[in-house]
Amino acid sequence: MSHNGSPFRYLGKGHRLIEGLDKITGRAKYAGDLTLPGMLHARLVLSPYAHARIVSIDARAARAAPGVVAVLTADDLPTRNRAVNSRHSALLAKDRVLWCGQPVVAVLGETEAAARDAADLVMIEYEPLPPIVDVRQAAMPDAPVIWPEGLPKEGADLTAAHAAVDKGEQETAGAPSNIHDEVHFARGDVERGFAEADLVIERVYRTPMVHQGYLEPHASVAEPDPYRGSITIYTSTQGQFSVRDEVARLLSLPKHKVRVVPMTIGGGFGAKYGIIDPLVAALAITVKRPVRLVLTRTEDFLSTTPSPAAIVELKVGARADGALTAIQARVLMDNGVFPFTLGGIVGTLLGGYYKCPNVKIDCYEVLTHKPQAGAYRAPGAPTATFAIESTIDDIARALGRDPLEFRLQNAAETGDPMGNNDPWPHMGLKLVLERLRDHPAWKDRQVGPNEGIGIAIGGWPCGMSPAASVCRVDTDGTVRIHVGSVDISGVHSSLVLVAAEILDIPPEQVELIQGDTHSGPYAGPSGGSQTIYSVAGAVANAARAVREKLLHVAADRFEASAADLELRNGVVSVKGFPDKALPIGELAAIAERKAGGPGPIVAEGVAAVSENAPGFVAHLAKVYVDPETGQATLKQYVAVQDVGFALNPATVAGQIHGGSVQGIGWGLYEEMVYDENGQLLTASFMDYNLPAFDQVPDIEAVLVENPSPHGPFGARGVGEPPITAGAAAIANAICDATGVRVTELPIRSERLWRAMRSRQR
Amino acid sequence: MATITVTVNGKSYTSDVEPRMLLVHYLREHLNLTGTHIGCDTSQCGACVVLVDGVSVKSCTMLAVQADGANVLTIEGLAQNGQLHPLQEGFWECHGLQCGYCTPGMIMAAYDLLQQNPNPTDEEVRHGLEGNLCRCTGYHNIVRAVQYAAAKMRGEAVPA
Numbered sequence: 001m002s003h004n005g006s007p008f009r010y011l012g013k014g015h016r017l018i019e020g021l022d023k024i025t026g027r028a029k030y031a032g033d034l035t036l037p038g039m040l041h042a043r044l045v046l047s048p049y050a051h052a053r054i055v056s057i058d059a060r061a062a063r064a065a066p067g068v069v070a071v072l073t074a075d076d077l078p079t080r081n082r083a084v085n086s087r088h089s090a091l092l093a094k095d096r097v098l099w100c101g102q103p104v105v106a107v108l109g110e111t112e113a114a115a116r117d118a119a120d121l122v123m124i125e126y127e128p129l130p131p132i133v134d135v136r137q138a139a140m141p142d143a144p145v146i147w148p149e150g151l152p153k154e155g156a157d158l159t160a161a162h163a164a165v166d167k168g169e170q171e172t173a174g175a176p177s178n179i180h181d182e183v184h185f186a187r188g189d190v191e192r193g194f195a196e197a198d199l200v201i202e203r204v205y206r207t208p209m210v211h212q213g214y215l216e217p218h219a220s221v222a223e224p225d226p227y228r229g230s231i232t233i234y235t236s237t238q239g240q241f242s243v244r245d246e247v248a249r250l251l252s253l254p255k256h257k258v259r260v261v262p263m264t265i266g267g268g269f270g271a272k273y274g275i276i277d278p279l280v281a282a283l284a285i286t287v288k289r290p291v292r293l294v295l296t297r298t299e300d301f302l303s304t305t306p307s308p309a310a311i312v313e314l315k316v317g318a319r320a321d322g323a324l325t326a327i328q329a330r331v332l333m334d335n336g337v338f339p340f341t342l343g344g345i346v347g348t349l350l351g352g353y354y355k356c357p358n359v360k361i362d363c364y365e366v367l368t369h370k371p372q373a374g375a376y377r378a379p380g381a382p383t384a385t386f387a388i389e390s391t392i393d394d395i396a397r398a399l400g401r402d403p404l405e406f407r408l409q410n411a412a413e414t415g416d417p418m419g420n421n422d423p424w425p426h427m428g429l430k431l432v433l434e435r436l437r438d439h440p441a442w443k444d445r446q447v448g449p450n451e452g453i454g455i456a457i458g459g460w461p462c463g464m465s466p467a468a469s470v471c472r473v474d475t476d477g478t479v480r481i482h483v484g485s486v487d488i489s490g491v492h493s494s495l496v497l498v499a500a501e502i503l504d505i506p507p508e509q510v511e512l513i514q515g516d517t518h519s520g521p522y523a524g525p526s527g528g529s530q531t532i533y534s535v536a537g538a539v540a541n542a543a544r545a546v547r548e549k550l551l552h553v554a555a556d557r558f559e560a561s562a563a564d565l566e567l568r569n570g571v572v573s574v575k576g577f578p579d580k581a582l583p584i585g586e587l588a589a590i591a592e593r594k595a596g597g598p599g600p601i602v603a604e605g606v607a608a609v610s611e612n613a614p615g616f617v618a619h620l621a622k623v624y625v626d627p628e629t630g631q632a633t634l635k636q637y638v639a640v641q642d643v644g645f646a647l648n649p650a651t652v653a654g655q656i657h658g659g660s661v662q663g664i665g666w667g668l669y670e671e672m673v674y675d676e677n678g679q680l681l682t683a684s685f686m687d688y689n690l691p692a693f694d695q696v697p698d699i700e701a702v703l704v705e706n707p708s709p710h711g712p713f714g715a716r717g718v719g720e721p722p723i724t725a726g727a728a729a730i731a732n733a734i735c736d737a738t739g740v741r742v743t744e745l746p747i748r749s750e751r752l753w754r755a756m757r758s759r760q761r
Numbered sequence: 762m763a764t765i766t767v768t769v770n771g772k773s774y775t776s777d778v779e780p781r782m783l784l785v786h787y788l789r790e791h792l793n794l795t796g797t798h799i800g801c802d803t804s805q806c807g808a809c810v811v812l813v814d815g816v817s818v819k820s821c822t823m824l825a826v827q828a829d830g831a832n833v834l835t836i837e838g839l840a841q842n843g844q845l846h847p848l849q850e851g852f853w854e855c856h857g858l859q860c861g862y863c864t865p866g867m868i869m870a871a872y873d874l875l876q877q878n879p880n881p882t883d884e885e886v887r888h889g890l891e892g893n894l895c896r897c898t899g900y901h902n903i904v905r906a907v908q909y910a911a912a913k914m915r916g917e918a919v920p921a
Contacts, residue, residue: 016853023861024849024868026796026836033795112790113779213896215800215808215862266798266862267896297801489859489897650856654898658859661899685805685894694891698883699901 014650032219043115047097050131050678067114083152101302131369135334181365193326193358197317216266222284239525243274270375305374349384351419378720389728428642428706452737458724462717463528466608468521471542477585484520490651529717542605613708615721630753644716656701663726770838787825807893810866817873836865857906859897
């Protein structure tokens with residue numbers, strides 16, 4: 001990474017993580033590390049069936065077991081009258097279980113072992129019912145319907161009015177079939193487009209359910225205050241305010257009675273938005289004692305919200321001169337038992353990466369008896385990208401074109417329509433392709449026997465949401481930045497750099513204070529690659545306002561005009577008069593003492609960016625395929641990404657390394673396998689293959705800095721784009737090596753071996 | 762209940778434990794050494810690696826009673842007199858961590874690796890640590906971090 005040209009003193013240069021010291025010494029506190037006086041340990045009993053009626057629950061033996069304080073079912077909780085119509089609201093199952101792994105009973109013990117032992121003593125009688133597992137069958141018009149009377153609507157709502165409105169729309173949406181939602185995008189006339197095509201490729205792509213695989217399983221500790229009727233939740237979450245809102249809604253509490261304290265988070269990747277917190281809070285309120293729940297890995301696989309499986313039927317036409325004439329897609333999303341909607345983003349990307357006048361995309365959101373789907377880093381993008389980038393590669397191949405030049409010819413540019421026909425905001429797809437074109441890994445590419453090189457592009461719109469921050473200067477010169485955002489990836493280290501840059505003080509002099517829902521200025525959840533894009537602007541504005549106040553105090557002190565002052569190295573001085581100088585700490589002290597002065601040095605800053613800044617990537621994968629076993633091994637990986645401006649290149653590169661390897665997981669390794677009864681066959685790291693150390697190569701991160709017009713210092717979101725392209729790049733490399741086009745992920749050795757063998761016959 | 766005496770990070774502890782208690786639970790629940798993490802139940806992830814008598818062990822695969830009389834080193838005991846171990850320094854300087862959940866286990870496994878092989882190739886680092894999962898870093902900078910520590914422990918200049 002070359003950043004010698006950075007016009008900044010601290011930004012644009014690699015800095016280590018501010019919380020790194022705690023993490024390398026074992027002092028960082030994750031939610032599961034927390035022990036409170038009187039705290040109970042919860043263990044759950046999960047449904048072994050994908051669909052069954054609960055006939056009876058006999059908890060007598062469990063209640064009598066030593067060390068057990070309570071054994072609770074849905075009827076025992078304050079949520080007993082609430083509709084179960086989402087994963088968040090499914091605290092414990094009522095009457096029916098709807099997926100294998102649904103929590104049914106919670107056992108609370110003085111120790112984890114006592115609760116665990118007693119959980120085994122809970123006797124639940126089920127009447128198994130036929131599950132609907134296959135998404136194609138579920139989408140058939142004559143399929144048995146999971147919610148024949150529509151999704152349950154909210155019952156009597158005890159919630160204060162302000163807490164009730166948030167999810168009203170979702171809860172009233174009925175589902176007369178298993179297709180709970182549809183999205184249709186069209187432009188031009190695809191029939192005419194295909195008629196004009198010299199080449200049409202039509203294929204069906206499948207991507208599996210994939211788990212976020214954060215190393216820290218879900219963990220939450222809830223501490224009730226029975227006198228105030230309030231609750232404090234210490235949890236592993238990406239979005240404290242959204243957890244607060246959802247707990248308040250489900251437990252019918254005013255928001256100010258719920259305080260959520262975000263602990264150090266051991267990875268989230270889209271999954272940690274309060275899946276277990278409503279349950280833990282309800283348990284704690286019921287027994288009037290603090291409760292801790294830490295899921296086991298198997299419980300986490302079974303009961304949380306993996307990314308949805310998908311089927312993409314894709315038909316693309318092109319003329320001999322390389323112009324795309326039509327893109328048509330039908331997308332089935334397998335969302336599990338409660339609604340989740342990614343089809344729109346899948347369609348937006350399928351029809352948005354390339355210029356094409358005729359597009360028709362139909363997306364269907366389908367319910368099955370599986371866990372409700374959820375977000376996983378750039379949700380929907382790996383699926384869309386795998387499909388469109390596999391087909392684009394084959395069109396280039398069939399037309400005898402260089403696959404990179406072919407992409408450049410058709411690549412969408414700023415203002416071109418996305419799949420949903422909205423124009424792309426300022427973006428740099430062509431820039432990343434050009435950078436890859438000039439990279440030695442592509443320009444000087446050479447492959448040995450059974451080796452292949454593949455490329456793919458990918459992109460993500462990236463999110464934005466308004467955010468606030470407060471900046472204070474202490475009398476010793478320490479600058480404190482208060483935020484309500486959650487640091488899932490090192491973003492807070494970059495926020496420190498922003499303040500350091502603006503106040504021209506060493507980053508070590510800046511402290512970042514992460515507030516909870518009571519004390520933190522509002523920030524949106526740390527998802528959608530929006531935290532730097534949103535919060536860094538708020539921090540910058542707060543620091544700028546503090547700078548103005550410091551100059552004002554100094555101007556008063558030195559009887560000079562503020563325009564004649566400069567702030568350098570944490571010292572404000574009158575230009576040309578080195579003896580008229582005071583460090584910012586002393587200025588803060590003056591401000592704190594002076595009656596009738598400006599008051600202590602503190603300022604707030606907000607940011608509400610008006611347009612998102614998409615992040616595009618171009619990835620290159622080189623593979624070796626063992627012709628005997630079909631095992632594909634990665635030999636080289638290059639990840640080019642438009643990052644706008646890298647506030648901290650070390651953390652940006654880290655995002656690219658990690659996201660790329662998760663993309664490699666999509667491509668080669670990861671799959672949640674459900675059998676025909678809806679039983680999860682891959683509920684541990686023994687069976688679910690997270691990419692391991694020796695299964696992936698070095699990742700060469702190449703940063704393209706194409707400043708965004710609205711982001712702080714030109715930054716774009718960087719977290720999500722790197723996961724988008726890996727599976728497609730690998731599939732294209734495998735095709736280059738073997739001539740075999742694999743249309744289903746992951747491309748494990750058996751799948752590839754069968755594909756290679758069926759071609760030989 | 763069984764009575765065990767274990768030296769952890771240089772300090773001797775005598776405790777009554779259930780015979781079935783895992784070493785990792787003993788460290789976390791009895792001694793409140795929560796730097797050793799639990800990421801799976803099947804000994805795949807390595808977040809719980811500690812050193813037992815100098816050898817790296819997944820502390821979820823060992824009973825506390827098996828550690829009776831042993832000398833255990835956890836992440837909390839790695840820094841000496843406030844001085845970070847070169848591995849800790851390497852992980853911090855080379856951005857070998859993000860969420861930090863795998864980091865203690867990764868560092869302790871790397872400690873054993875460098876004991877056995879003070880001058881590993883990148884490939885040997887990857888092979889040596891294949892029992893430790895990381896979901897954030899893509900492993901790339903962990904290789905750099907271990908090489909940083911290896912160079913420093915050999916008394917060489919650390920790689921740029």
